[in-house]
Amino acid sequence: MGSQWVQFVASGLTAGAIYALVALGFSIVYNASGAINFAQGEFVMVGGMSAVSFLAMGLPLPIAVLLALLAAMFVGLLVEKIAIEPARHAGTVTLIIITIGVSLFLRGLAQLVWDKRVHALPAFSGDAPIHLFGATLLPQSIWVLAGAAAAVAALSWFFGRTLFGKAMLATSYNPLAARLMGVNTRTVLWVSFGLAALLGALGGVLTAPITFTAYDSGIMLGLKGFAAAMLGGLGSFGGAVLGGLVLGLAEGLGAGFISSAYKDVIAFVIILAVLFFLPGGLLGARRIERV
Amino acid sequence: MAHAALSVSEPTAPGSRRWMQPRTGGLALLAGVIVLLPLVMRNNYFYEIAILVALNAIVCVGLNLLIGYAGQISLGHAGFFALGGYGSALLAGTAGWPVWASLPFAVAAVGVLALLVGRPTLRLRGHYLAMATLGLGVIVSIVLSTEDKLTGGPDGLSVPPIVLFGWTVQGEHTWYAIVGAALVGTVWLALNLIESPAGRALRALHGSEVAAQTLGIDAARHKLRVFVISAVLAALAGALMAHYAGFITPAKASFMHSVELVIMVVFGGMASVFGAVVGAAVLTTLPQVLTVLKDYEMMVFGAVLIATMVFLPQGIVPSLQRLFALSRRR
Numbered sequence: 001m002g003s004q005w006v007q008f009v010a011s012g013l014t015a016g017a018i019y020a021l022v023a024l025g026f027s028i029v030y031n032a033s034g035a036i037n038f039a040q041g042e043f044v045m046v047g048g049m050s051a052v053s054f055l056a057m058g059l060p061l062p063i064a065v066l067l068a069l070l071a072a073m074f075v076g077l078l079v080e081k082i083a084i085e086p087a088r089h090a091g092t093v094t095l096i097i098i099t100i101g102v103s104l105f106l107r108g109l110a111q112l113v114w115d116k117r118v119h120a121l122p123a124f125s126g127d128a129p130i131h132l133f134g135a136t137l138l139p140q141s142i143w144v145l146a147g148a149a150a151a152v153a154a155l156s157w158f159f160g161r162t163l164f165g166k167a168m169l170a171t172s173y174n175p176l177a178a179r180l181m182g183v184n185t186r187t188v189l190w191v192s193f194g195l196a197a198l199l200g201a202l203g204g205v206l207t208a209p210i211t212f213t214a215y216d217s218g219i220m221l222g223l224k225g226f227a228a229a230m231l232g233g234l235g236s237f238g239g240a241v242l243g244g245l246v247l248g249l250a251e252g253l254g255a256g257f258i259s260s261a262y263k264d265v266i267a268f269v270i271i272l273a274v275l276f277f278l279p280g281g282l283l284g285a286r287r288i289e290r291v
Numbered sequence: 292m293a294h295a296a297l298s299v300s301e302p303t304a305p306g307s308r309r310w311m312q313p314r315t316g317g318l319a320l321l322a323g324v325i326v327l328l329p330l331v332m333r334n335n336y337f338y339e340i341a342i343l344v345a346l347n348a349i350v351c352v353g354l355n356l357l358i359g360y361a362g363q364i365s366l367g368h369a370g371f372f373a374l375g376g377y378g379s380a381l382l383a384g385t386a387g388w389p390v391w392a393s394l395p396f397a398v399a400a401v402g403v404l405a406l407l408v409g410r411p412t413l414r415l416r417g418h419y420l421a422m423a424t425l426g427l428g429v430i431v432s433i434v435l436s437t438e439d440k441l442t443g444g445p446d447g448l449s450v451p452p453i454v455l456f457g458w459t460v461q462g463e464h465t466w467y468a469i470v471g472a473a474l475v476g477t478v479w480l481a482l483n484l485i486e487s488p489a490g491r492a493l494r495a496l497h498g499s500e501v502a503a504q505t506l507g508i509d510a511a512r513h514k515l516r517v518f519v520i521s522a523v524l525a526a527l528a529g530a531l532m533a534h535y536a537g538f539i540t541p542a543k544a545s546f547m548h549s550v551e552l553v554i555m556v557v558f559g560g561m562a563s564v565f566g567a568v569v570g571a572a573v574l575t576t577l578p579q580v581l582t583v584l585k586d587y588e589m590m591v592f593g594a595v596l597i598a599t600m601v602f603l604p605q606g607i608v609p610s611l612q613r614l615f616a617l618s619r620r621r
């Protein structure tokens with residue numbers, strides 16, 4: 001019984017760490033633009049698929065992973081310049097539709113560049129399972145958790161210690177005031193997309209050895225990441241991490257003890273319950289509408 | 292966005308003739324197009340597409356009332372669409388009801404469901420509302436594909452045809468007449484609703500909910516009513532689609548289908564009933580045309596969507612209306 005718990009908690013946390021990375025991407029773009037980027041899941045896919053390709057070219061795994069992250073970041077920066085920047089004065093709904101267009105475009109492109117098959121990346125440090133408290137853990141799970149933790153640490157250093165990070169935070173609080181203080185909010189939006197793509201791709205690369213990757217694997221991951229960001233409170237970084245982990249844990253335990261067929265439903269039932277009782281998310285600010 | 296919605300859908304300026312108004316002129320134009328279209332439709336394939344366009348347009352006109360007029364987004368309407376289809380299919384097929392009873396019952400049941408889930412959902416705003424409706428849609432979609440004993444699972448369910456007084460509704464021409472009439476009825480209903488005090492209340496809500504409430508508008512009730520209307524229209528179209536195609540799959544409830552419906556509304560132009568019809572027509576036909584591109588289809592569709600929203604952020608019909616109004620003023 002006890003070992004079962006450890007098993008489900010471990011698999012839940014592994015999935016939760018990935019959701020947290022995707023959710024962070026949603027929050028960063030939301031803070032810079034006020035819009036939900038529905039192409040966030042596609043960055044996860046681009047990361048995973050490019051790593052598979054670079055590896056197939058004969059590059060060593062660490063180099064392939066690094067190049068995949070850079071490639072996804074490049075895609076994110078390009079997307080912002082071509083599709084988002086020209087429409088940055090449009091309403092939020094228009095921006096959302098544009099990001100949906102981007103996600104369709106990237107998915108269609110992925111079908112051409114790669115194919116419609118499912119690909120796997122080899123585990124970073126072998127497949128020999130680790131035995132812990134009677135549960136078996138894949139070494140890749142450790143990589144996922146460590147990678148996500150490192151990313152969160154790097155982000156908190158970036159937002160807390162660097163000038164540009166602080167400028168990005170200032171933009172999220174009040175874009176006009178930030179502009180008056182000399183912050184170039186257009187650059188902030190541009191960098192936000194790059195950063196969000198980088199985080200998404202990191203999630204994609206870390207999870208590709210476990211859950212595999214395909215041209216359409218970004219859809220569900222994107223939705224779960226969105227749900228995680230919402231659960232924690234949109235725009236809150238701590239909330240994104242917490243939301244991701246809570247969602248992953250609930251899913252892991254639910255799939256283990258209730259029904260694995262309804263694993264994907266659990267996340268959405270939880271988010272609905274939370275929204276109905278805490279409309280601002282777990283850590284979200286209580287906002288008041290001004291007339 | 293809010294003020295654009297107001298100006299675009301405002302009744303025509305004083306002095307313009309009555310037949311120019313959308314409620315009379317636009318409706319006559321739509322009916323004319325539907326009646327005359329068979330002159331240029333050469334084979335059943337054209338009819339099939341026209342039927343799909345009309346069914347999508349029915350959903351979009353309803354969804355546009357919710358998104359364009361009341362300003363409440365829904366990313367889960369495919370769920371209502373599929374529930375209407377599955378409901379009528381299961382009652383008529385598995386339970387053996389006659390379709391004249393199963394279809395209205397299924398549609399009404401979806402309306403009651405929308406009433407129940409709408410109450411807590413519509414208290415949410417913006418992205419939170421988007422998330423909640425998305426969640427509802429995803430739940431419906433997963434339940435439909437998992438409960439395979441009842442629904443046939445991911446492979447889908449075959450649906451019996453509509454039989455009225457011993458006469459089986461079949462053939463593209465008959466179906467075209469039915470969905471065409473249903474579309475005209477839907478548009479007429481929507482236009483009347485918009486011009487009624489309830490429609491003005493909705494637009495006030497879109498502008499500012501708090502301001503509307505201080506003017507004595509029961510925001511929650513108005514939002515809930517238009518949510519239920521849009522869900523019922525989606526369910527109606529879903530049920531008609533199921534009986535027409537003779538088949539339904541859980542893909543009809545998918546997130547992508549919900550997104551497609553919202554895209555049609557925004558693409559055609561929010562807060563424009565005819566925009567919703569045009570959006571449905573263009574985006575239903577486009578993939579049919581793009582099938583010649585085979586593997587490039589999804590990519591080109593995405594690119595067309597991005598380009599349209601970048602260059603015509605108000606959607607096709609309102610942007611063209613504005614252009615037309617500008618050129619006349621000169």
